Amino acid sequence: MKKHNFNAGPSILADEVIENAAKAVLDFNGSGLSVLSISHRSKEFDAVMEEADRLFRELLAIPDNYRIVYLGGGASTLFYEVAANFLGRKAGYVNTGVWSKKAIKEAKRYGEVEVVASSEDRNFTYIPKGFAVPADLDYLHITSNNTIYGTEYHEDISSPVPLIADMSSDILSRPVDVSKYAMIYGGAQKNLAPAGVAFAIIREDMLDRIVRDLPTMVSFRTHVENNSMFNTPPVFPIYVLMETLRWLKSIGGVGEIFRRNREKAALLYDEIDRNPLFRGTVEKEDRSLMNICFVMADGYEELAPEFMEAAKARGIVGIKGHRLVGGFRASCYNALPAESVRVLVECMQEFAAKHAK
Amino acid sequence: MKKHNFNAGPSILADEVIENAAKAVLDFNGSGLSVLSISHRSKEFDAVMEEADRLFRELLAIPDNYRIVYLGGGASTLFYEVAANFLGRKAGYVNTGVWSKKAIKEAKRYGEVEVVASSEDRNFTYIPKGFAVPADLDYLHITSNNTIYGTEYHEDISSPVPLIADMSSDILSRPVDVSKYAMIYGGAQKNLAPAGVAFAIIREDMLDRIVRDLPTMVSFRTHVENNSMFNTPPVFPIYVLMETLRWLKSIGGVGEIFRRNREKAALLYDEIDRNPLFRGTVEKEDRSLMNICFVMADGYEELAPEFMEAAKARGIVGIKGHRLVGGFRASCYNALPAESVRVLVECMQEFAAKHAK
Numbered sequence: 001m002k003k004h005n006f007n008a009g010p011s012i013l014a015d016e017v018i019e020n021a022a023k024a025v026l027d028f029n030g031s032g033l034s035v036l037s038i039s040h041r042s043k044e045f046d047a048v049m050e051e052a053d054r055l056f057r058e059l060l061a062i063p064d065n066y067r068i069v070y071l072g073g074g075a076s077t078l079f080y081e082v083a084a085n086f087l088g089r090k091a092g093y094v095n096t097g098v099w100s101k102k103a104i105k106e107a108k109r110y111g112e113v114e115v116v117a118s119s120e121d122r123n124f125t126y127i128p129k130g131f132a133v134p135a136d137l138d139y140l141h142i143t144s145n146n147t148i149y150g151t152e153y154h155e156d157i158s159s160p161v162p163l164i165a166d167m168s169s170d171i172l173s174r175p176v177d178v179s180k181y182a183m184i185y186g187g188a189q190k191n192l193a194p195a196g197v198a199f200a201i202i203r204e205d206m207l208d209r210i211v212r213d214l215p216t217m218v219s220f221r222t223h224v225e226n227n228s229m230f231n232t233p234p235v236f237p238i239y240v241l242m243e244t245l246r247w248l249k250s251i252g253g254v255g256e257i258f259r260r261n262r263e264k265a266a267l268l269y270d271e272i273d274r275n276p277l278f279r280g281t282v283e284k285e286d287r288s289l290m291n292i293c294f295v296m297a298d299g300y301e302e303l304a305p306e307f308m309e310a311a312k313a314r315g316i317v318g319i320k321g322h323r324l325v326g327g328f329r330a331s332c333y334n335a336l337p338a339e340s341v342r343v344l345v346e347c348m349q350e351f352a353a354k355h356a357k
Numbered sequence: 358m359k360k361h362n363f364n365a366g367p368s369i370l371a372d373e374v375i376e377n378a379a380k381a382v383l384d385f386n387g388s389g390l391s392v393l394s395i396s397h398r399s400k401e402f403d404a405v406m407e408e409a410d411r412l413f414r415e416l417l418a419i420p421d422n423y424r425i426v427y428l429g430g431g432a433s434t435l436f437y438e439v440a441a442n443f444l445g446r447k448a449g450y451v452n453t454g455v456w457s458k459k460a461i462k463e464a465k466r467y468g469e470v471e472v473v474a475s476s477e478d479r480n481f482t483y484i485p486k487g488f489a490v491p492a493d494l495d496y497l498h499i500t501s502n503n504t505i506y507g508t509e510y511h512e513d514i515s516s517p518v519p520l521i522a523d524m525s526s527d528i529l530s531r532p533v534d535v536s537k538y539a540m541i542y543g544g545a546q547k548n549l550a551p552a553g554v555a556f557a558i559i560r561e562d563m564l565d566r567i568v569r570d571l572p573t574m575v576s577f578r579t580h581v582e583n584n585s586m587f588n589t590p591p592v593f594p595i596y597v598l599m600e601t602l603r604w605l606k607s608i609g610g611v612g613e614i615f616r617r618n619r620e621k622a623a624l625l626y627d628e629i630d631r632n633p634l635f636r637g638t639v640e641k642e643d644r645s646l647m648n649i650c651f652v653m654a655d656g657y658e659e660l661a662p663e664f665m666e667a668a669k670a671r672g673i674v675g676i677k678g679h680r681l682v683g684g685f686r687a688s689c690y691n692a693l694p695a696e697s698v699r700v701l702v703e704c705m706q707e708f709a710a711k712h713a714k
Contacts, residue, residue: 003389007396010592018391022382025375032360032672034375036551036597039364039675072553073429073574076588080572106572189589194393196429196553196591215437215463217430231433232546234553235367236593240393315389318396 004340006330007318008147008291009169010189013240014247014335021240035239040232048242049227055245059254060171062178062201069223070238071198072231074187075168076102078198082141082164082185083107085220088211092116092137092161097124097146098324099166107141110212116140123325124149126283137161138211139182145170147190148322150293150329151286156180162206170290171199172248173334174258182206188237190290191334192244197237248334257334264332264341265289271345277303277352281325295327300355304328307351314347316340361697363687364675365504365648366526367546370597371604371692378597392596397589405592405599406584412602416611417528419535419558426580427595428555429588431544432525433459435555439498439521439542440464442577445568449473449494449518454481454503455681456523464498467569473497480682481506483640494518495568496539502527504547505679507650507686508643513537519563527647528556529605530691531615539563545594547647548691549601554594605691614691621689621698622646628702634660634709638682652684657712661685664708671704673697 005012013021024035031044038044056068071078079102083091087110095101095118107113114137117128124146133140139162145152147169156177157163167176168186178184183202189195200220207221216222222230228238248257269287272280272294279297280287296304304327311319321327330344362369370378381392388401395401413425428435436459440448444467452458452475464470471494474485481503490497496519502509504526513534514520524533525543535541540559546552557577564578573579579587585595605614626644629637629651636654637644653661661684668676678684687701 001389005390005394007394010394010397010589012394013391018382018393021393022379025379025382032358033362033674034370036375036378037362037364037367037369040367040552072431072434072555072591074588077429077574080574084572102573106574109570109572187589194593195397195589196594198429213466215441215466216459217434217437217463231431232367232544232552234429234591234594236551237553237591317390 001315004314004316004343005318006316006332006336006340006344008322008329008331009187010195011331011333012335013194013244017240017243017247017335020243024239036236038235040229040235045235048239052238052242052245055242055249059245059248060176060178060201065204066178066201067204067224069200069202069220070228070233070241071200071223072196072234074189074195074198075099075166075185078166078185078200079103080106080109081218081220082183083110084212084214084218085210086139086162086164086206087111088138090114090137092133092140094118094128094131094140094142095120096127096143096151097149099146099148099168100143103141103143103166111138119151124151125281127151127153127286133159133161135160138209139164141166145288145290147291147331148324150282150288150291150325152288152290154286162209170288172254172257173261173290175254188241193237193241195237197234197241199241260338261289261332261334264336264338265292267338267341267345268292268330268332271348275348275352276356278348281327290331290333292330292332293321293325293327295321295325299357303355310351311344311347314343316344316347319344358672361671361673361700362675363673363689363693363697363701365679365686365688366544367552368688368690369692370551370601374597374600374604374692377600381596393593395592397586397592402592405596409595409599409602412599412606416602416605417533417535417558422561423535423558424561424581426557426559426577427585427590427598428557428580429553429591431546431552431555432456432523432542435523435542435557436460437463437466438575438577439540440467441569441571441575442567443496443519443521443563444468445495447471447494449490449497451475451485451488451497451499452477453484453500453508454506456503456505456525457500460498460500460523468495476508481508482638484508484510484643490516490518492517495566496521499523502645502647504648504688505681507639507645507648507682509645509647511643519566527645529611529614530618530647532611545598550594550598552594554591554598556598617695618646618689618691621693621695622649624695624698624702625649625687625689628705632705632709633713635705638684647688647690649687649689650678650682650684652678652682656714660712667708668701668704671700673701673704676701
């Protein structure tokens with residue numbers, strides 16, 4: 001049976017990316033070698049790195065004064081590395097959920113953390129807005145999309161201090177004004193690649209703001225100056241990332257994927273709002289296009305296991321909500337086809353026809 | 358043309374590992390999902406982690422009081438992490454080349470480093486022996502195999518203080534008495550997996566010797582207590598590692614691979630010693646089974662580029678020596694077939710027949 005992969009991450013990649021990856025595992029570009037067995041110093045991999053850089057810049061309109069690096073590990077490692085590099089005295093963090101809190105926890109070892117805004121008062125069901133950002137902060141950190149709670153910033157905020165965003169789960173899902181950010185980073189295992197590589201887009205002047213002497217691998221300067229090749233980078237995850245960028249370009253780039261993402265999300269949120277058995281958990285204006293959270297409506301709570309079974313019977317995978325929210329979470333990343341959303345919507349409609357009181 | 362892959366790393370993996378990996382990229386165990394798109398919290402990946410753990414323990418005879426963890430990044434990250442976790446006052450390092458020096462450099466930020474032995478006096482062409490290890494060290498660190506210089510410890514040394522070994526490039530190539538080590542770690546991109554995952558085998562009592570409060574991702578306790586699942590681990594590299602362990606077991610385990618490795622190395626070293634055009638660069642007793650370094654003999658230096666061409670014409674890949682040694686380096690990792698070594702030996706013989714004075 002065809003599977004509809006709503007996994008929150010690692011998550012769905014485009015079919016042609018998967019097919020090309022499988023071919024490259026057997027023989028990379030007719031080299032007679034597996035992409036798993038080529039040297040990271042080979043001309044074949046140089047070409048991958050160059051193409052990834054070029055496509056990433058083109059797709060996200062990244063200005064020339066930014067550098068893209070690829071790192072082993074994921075966003076969890078970057079939580080402390082961001083602070084180790086840039087937090088000298090005090091940094092500001094917006095607390096929009098679990099991932100923000102983790103970033104805050106790691107940052108506190110390096111200096112003072114001011115939580116300039118938080119949505120914890122209502123279980124992170126909205127994105128704080130209109131908050132003041134003190135001008136004396138080393139940087140302001142936000143989590144642009146919150147996978148667990150299903151909230152997302154829908155515009156690039158302005159900040160009087162360097163703005164650093166964890167975009168692990170919505171990178172390349174919508175156009176971004178990169179020039180508003182000093183650094184954008186994330187784990188790549190949602191919209192970009194399989195698990196095993198993180199990315200960072202760093203404005204060059206930030207390298208002069210590194211506030212302390214650091215272990216070689218922790219300093220962003222190391223990775224920028226060595227083009228992510230100070231040590232052996234995660235070759236295969238980076239190769240798949242490049243294939244994903246190729247795919248994204250081939251379908252029309254970020255403008256087109258944003259259109260598709262809005263269309264998919266509208267399809268599902270409309271059903272959540274219309275269907276008497278379900279309700280959304282997030283303020284409408286802050287609803288994530290990537291992670292769509294919903295629960296059984298009041299009076300229907302006990303039907304949740306049966307709905308999970310009904311979804312499973314249709315090949316729907318990965319919609320169990322995070323334990324902190326409960327219910328369901330349909331992650332609709334870039335590569336998820338609209339058809340998968342339609343199958344889920346049909347499943348909800350059929351379920352309502354059977355059970356609505 | 359069939360390629361003979363002597364790359365120093367990332368390096369050759371067994372054919373059946375490559376084939377299974379390609380299949381799993383398309384459809385993992387009939388799940389209808391790519392191994393690149395499964396959740397790290399899925400039962401499918403739990404099974405991978407469990408099998409990897411079981412096989413690693415069985416193949417290397419790892420005692421029950423050791424824990425195996427998988428980490429993003431590679432050995433370069435572990436250089437500072439080892440010291441951050443365990444270097445309180447003073448640690449001992451044996452300096453056997455570039456990788457040892459990098460480990461020493463990172464360690465110095467955390468405390469005093471005593472270089473208890475070094476082979477730098479003769480360009481790292483041997484392994485120091487019979488050195489005294491002070492009893493007051495937090496630990497003693499060695500690099501068990503030196504990829505660049507082609508030297509290797511052929512027995513497990515005894516240490517009065519916790520012994521920590523970087524075994525990036527010879528893990529599972531020979532039997533090891535794990536009980537002599539407090540920790541064995543390395544990047545996995547030689548004998549175990551594609552690039553993108555590091556491993557650490559840690560004796561449990563070492564967790565009580567962590568000397569400082571650390572960022573969550575830096576503390577080995579985090580990864581041990583969370584079974585390498587505190588954050589999203591590099592799923593695909595770990596899966597391929599598990600396939601490699603399966604393959605190693607299927608051919609007879611570490612005893613058999615050690616026999617094959619000695620046989621391959623003997624074939625090539627014998628040719629180096631016999632052939633008038635080439636000479637080895639390392640003390641015979643310390644020659645690595647994994648990375649076989651040789652240069653043109655005196656008087657034949659100018660033939661090096663021609664030999665590289667002759668080798669290339671036979672499909673031989675990756676034998677250019679590191680710039681610090683020059684000449685050639687044939688990396689003969691576990692998965693390299695004896696046939697590839699025979700092709701290289703034939704090439705050397707033919708070259709000598711053509712050029713010997």
